[in-house]
Amino acid sequence: MLPRLLREVALFNGLLVVIKPCQNEPLGRYFGRMSIDAKKVAEVLALPERDRAFLARQLIASLDDSVDIEAETPWQEVIHRRAREIEEGKVSCRPVEQVVQGVRAKLRARRRSS
Numbered sequence: 001m002l003p004r005l006l007r008e009v010a011l012f013n014g015l016l017v018v019i020k021p022c023q024n025e026p027l028g029r030y031f032g033r034m035s036i037d038a039k040k041v042a043e044v045l046a047l048p049e050r051d052r053a054f055l056a057r058q059l060i061a062s063l064d065d066s067v068d069i070e071a072e073t074p075w076q077e078v079i080h081r082r083a084r085e086i087e088e089g090k091v092s093c094r095p096v097e098q099v100v101q102g103v104r105a106k107l108r109a110r111r112r113s114s
Helices: 036-047 049-063 068-088 096-113
Strands: 009-010 015-018
Touching: 068 096
Parallel strands: none
Antiparallel strands: 009 015
16 A cells, blocks of 8 residues: 555656645645656655665655754664564564554553553
């Protein structure tokens, strides 16, 4: 499934054009006719997942004009450490749906007991 941002665009004369702005998006200032050619978008979306993830991080970072450099480095270290732990099998992962169900069950139980 495409991200919500990409689901709201359409092709028009070879260019991507926003059909309607995403609701509740703080990036509203970036909507409108896009200058990037649809072929370029298709090329980027065809890249391997690792390359797309790298580009996504770079693009998001380029939009964030309030980066706290002192906080960024520790977060990157945490992200890399956690990714390494997953790759090395030191931690087990669960699907997000399973985690959310568990949290909801705990919240329901807490409400019943109070």
